[in-house]
Amino acid sequence: MVAHSLGCITALRHLCSLVGPWRLGALVLVSGFVDTLPALPALDPHIGRPLDLARICTHVGRLTLIRSDADPYVPPGHTDRLAHLLGTSAQIIPGAGHFLASDGVMSLPAALAAVTSSGPTES
Numbered sequence: 001m002v003a004h005s006l007g008c009i010t011a012l013r014h015l016c017s018l019v020g021p022w023r024l025g026a027l028v029l030v031s032g033f034v035d036t037l038p039a040l041p042a043l044d045p046h047i048g049r050p051l052d053l054a055r056i057c058t059h060v061g062r063l064t065l066i067r068s069d070a071d072p073y074v075p076p077g078h079t080d081r082l083a084h085l086l087g088t089s090a091q092i093i094p095g096a097g098h099f100l101a102s103d104g105v106m107s108l109p110a111a112l113a114a115v116t117s118s119g120p121t122e123s
């Protein structure tokens with residue numbers, strides 16, 4: 001599963017709601033966050049509810065977080081904190097902005113590599 005920005009917290013909320021046994025081979029979160037965003041306060045009601053992230057980690061084979069060093073919407077520290085809560089670190093793509101076409105990002109090889117890898121958990 002690959003999610004981007006607000007899709008990350010939405011995917012994480014869904015995964016936290018699953019009951020019974022489940023397994024996800026790979027989870028890639030791009031510009032992910034669980035803290036409110038200074039640039040987008042209208043999202044605060046959706047973001048503010050806590051998540052049981054430790055539970056997710058036990059169900060995911062490979063976990064990859066990717067962030068830019070120049071994201072105008074999601075501060076780098078927000079993705080780094082999410083990575084820390086998930087027991088990993090974020091991979092940094094220099095100058096990728098918010099990973100939008102308008103930022104010049106037309107593909108994301110790091111995300112493709114993360115979902116096609118057969119190796120152990122990655123950062």
